[in-house]
Amino acid sequence: MSEKINPLKPLxxxxxxxxxxxxxxxxxxxDADEVIQPPTITNEIKSLKLIGDYTIPTKTMYNGVxxxxxxxxxxxxxxxxxxxxxxxxxxxxxxRFYQLSxxxxxxxxxxxxxxxxxYLRDQKNQFLPSDQRxxxxxxxxxxxxxxxxxxSEGNFVANANSIQPYVREYKLNGEYIAEFKLPNMFNYTxxxxxxxxxxKLFESLxxxxxxxxxxxxxxxxxxxxxxxxxxxxxxxRIMKLDPLNHQxxxxxxxxxxxxxxxxxxxxxxxxxGLSEMLxxxxxxFIAVERAFADGVGNTIRLYKTQIAQDTTDIxxxxxxxxxxxxxxxxxxxxxxxxxxxxIKLDNIEGISWGPTLANGHRSLILVADNNFSEQQTxxxxxxxxxxx
Numbered sequence: 001m002s003e004k005i006n007p008l009k010p011l012x013x014x015x016x017x018x019x020x021x022x023x024x025x026x027x028x029x030x031d032a033d034e035v036i037q038p039p040t041i042t043n044e045i046k047s048l049k050l051i052g053d054y055t056i057p058t059k060t061m062y063n064g065v066x067x068x069x070x071x072x073x074x075x076x077x078x079x080x081x082x083x084x085x086x087x088x089x090x091x092x093x094x095x096r097f098y099q100l101s102x103x104x105x106x107x108x109x110x111x112x113x114x115x116x117x118x119y120l121r122d123q124k125n126q127f128l129p130s131d132q133r134x135x136x137x138x139x140x141x142x143x144x145x146x147x148x149x150x151x152s153e154g155n156f157v158a159n160a161n162s163i164q165p166y167v168r169e170y171k172l173n174g175e176y177i178a179e180f181k182l183p184n185m186f187n188y189t190x191x192x193x194x195x196x197x198x199x200k201l202f203e204s205l206x207x208x209x210x211x212x213x214x215x216x217x218x219x220x221x222x223x224x225x226x227x228x229x230x231x232x233x234x235x236x237r238i239m240k241l242d243p244l245n246h247q248x249x250x251x252x253x254x255x256x257x258x259x260x261x262x263x264x265x266x267x268x269x270x271x272x273g274l275s276e277m278l279x280x281x282x283x284x285f286i287a288v289e290r291a292f293a294d295g296v297g298n299t300i301r302l303y304k305t306q307i308a309q310d311t312t313d314i315x316x317x318x319x320x321x322x323x324x325x326x327x328x329x330x331x332x333x334x335x336x337x338x339x340x341x342x343i344k345l346d347n348i349e350g351i352s353w354g355p356t357l358a359n360g361h362r363s364l365i366l367v368a369d370n371n372f373s374e375q376q377t378x379x380x381x382x383x384x385x386x387x388x
Contacts, residue, residue: 046386046388047386048333048334048364048384048386049383049386050341050382050384051105051106051107051108051109051363051382051384052107052108052109052381052382053109053343053379053380053381053382054108054109054111054380055377055378055379055380056068056112056377056378057378058372058373058374058376058377058378059374060378062098063117065092066093067378068085068092068369068370068371068372068378069085069086069087069092069369069370069371069372070083070084070086070098070349070350070367070368070369070370070378071084071086071137071138071203071349071350071369072084072137072138072139072140072141072150072151072205072276072349072367073100073140073350073351073352073365073367074141074207075142075352075354075355075365076142079355080099080100080101080115081100081101081352082098082099082100082142082148083100083140083350084098084137084138084139084140084150085097085098086136086138086369087137087372088133088136088155089128089129089130089131089132089133089134089135090129090130090131090132090133091133091372092372093130094119094128094129094130095120095128095134095135095137096117096118096119096120096174097117097118097120097137097140097148097174098115098116098117098118099114099115099116099117099118100112100113100115101113101115102354102365102380104355104363104365105357105358106357106358106359106384109380109382112380118172118174119174120137120150120170120174120176121170121174121176122134122176124176125175125176133163135152135154135163135166136152136153136155136163136165136199137151138151138152138202138203138204138349139151139203139205139215139276139350141205141206141207141213142207143169143207143211143213143243144207144210144211144243145211145243146172147169147170147171147172148169148170148171148172149168149169149205149207149213149243150167150168150170151165151167151202151204151215152165152166152167152168152202153165153199153200153202153203153218154166154188154196154201156188156196156198156199158190158191162188164187164188165182165186165187165188165196165201166179166182166202167179167180167182167241168180169243178246179246180241180246180247180248181247181248182239182248183239183248183315185221185318186202186217186237191222192222193222194221194222195223196217196221197220197221197222197227199218200218200219200220200227200273201218202215202216203217203218203273203274203276204274204275204276204277205276205277206285207279208279208281208282209279209281209282210282211243212240212241212282213241213243214238214239214240214241214277214279214285215238215241216236216238216239216254216277217236218236218273218274218275219234219236219272220234220236220256223318223319223320224236224319224320225320227271228256228258228259228271228272228273228291229258229259230259230262230270231258232258233255233256233257233258233272234255234256234272234273235253235255235256235320235327236253236254236256236273236274237251237252237253237254237314238252238253238254238307238328239251239252239315240252248315249315250313251313251314251315252307252311252313252314252327253311253312253314253325253327253328254274254287254305254327254328254330255327256272256273256274256289257272257289257291258272259271259272260272260293260299261291261293261296261297261299262293262296263293263294263295263296264293264295264296267293267294267295269294270293270296271291272289272290272292272299273289274287274288275288275290275348275349276349276350276351278351278352278353278364280304283306283307283308284304284305285304285305285306286303286304286305286333286351286364287302287303287304287305288300288348288349288351288366289301289302289303290347290348296338297338297345298338298345298346299335299336299337299338299345300335300336300340300348300366301332301334301335301336302333302334302335302336302351303331303333304330304331304333305328305329305330306328306329306330307328308328308329310326311326311327311329312325312326312327343381345368346368346370346376346377346379347368347369347370347371348366348368348379349367349368350366350367350368350369351367352364352367353365357384361384361386361387362385363384363385364382364383364385365380365381365382366380366382366383367379367380367381368380368381
């Protein structure tokens with residue numbers, strides 16, 4: 001494990017949008033019994049102040065298994081962080097998640113330490129194999145009852161049995177509890193005519209202060225239109241789930257932005273998608289849109305998005321092509337270009353609340369999936385939230 005501290009002067013990043021105020025408690029990461037109060041929305045965020053970044057290099061080993069692929073991050077009431085690896089099985093090991101500690105203050109991220117590694121189990125509570133693909137875990141959230149929610153994009157296989165996407169509830173020891181019953185419209189079919197697109201499904205999860213659960217596909221379902229391009233953005237479905245009966249409820253359309261940069265000639269196609277969400281209230285979220293252009297880099301945009309009173313419930317609209325509906329409202333909170341204040345942005349896929357700082361302000365943490373590539377790192381970026 002190594003620390004990468006950039007010689008940054010504090011930078012204030014201003015945004016004039018209405019967002020949230022925070023319940024602020026005098027607490028810090030050193031208190032194991034700290035209780036994190038959820039933010040409430042009563043006024044504007046003045047700005048985000050960059051604290052710094054910290055990286056864990058690729059090939060870092062923990063208990064004989066390579067650490068990496070971190071696609072989701074969440075902080076529990078005790079100040080522990082839970083991180084999901086997107087190792088599908090058959091790559092670096094069996095599907096797993098981690099318990100981390102993150103030490104930060106207003107000056108920098110001091111350390112990120114791996115405390116534990118937990119293997120996931122199947123619906124019969126048998127450990128998943130390490131030599132074959134069984135899922136594609138992408139997001140992790142702490143449930144109101146103390147359990148974990150984990151989403152999987154599944155795995156599309158042409159002319160074979162695809163592994164369908166899902167959202168499941170687990171114990172902290174990786175034991176399976178239940179799977180949410182989700183609409184078939186999200187399932188893989190042929191990757192051409194209808195259903196989910198390969199590797200474009202449940203990247204995100206969000207838990208509201210009252211314990212309601214939301215998930216969303218990363219980019220447009222095939223029946224809903226084209227995926228994001230250099231000319232236009234796609235549209236995804238943000239779906240509310242009932243944590244008590246494990247059923248899906250309402251759905252809302254979230255419009256994606258177009259791709260900001262084109263890939264180099266001969267590179268992988270550029271893309272932009274909804275990589276994660278963080279709940280602010282029962283109907284407002286911070287949405288993370290991550291755009292990547294091969295040979296160019298990553299552009300990360302944070303949006304405040306809202307399910308308003310006039311937002312259409314689209315659960316019964318089979319196709320959003322040419323359909324009439326009112327999408328969720330969204331406003332840009334922060335755009336981070338390819339190189340952001342001496343930090344080369346990596347593949348940001350996770351977002352979590354951090355600790356309350358010594359001055360009473362809340363913090364925010366982003367994390368990048370290194371794809372187990374030696375050209376990338378597991379990158380953590382922290383911000384101080386400055387209320388108005």
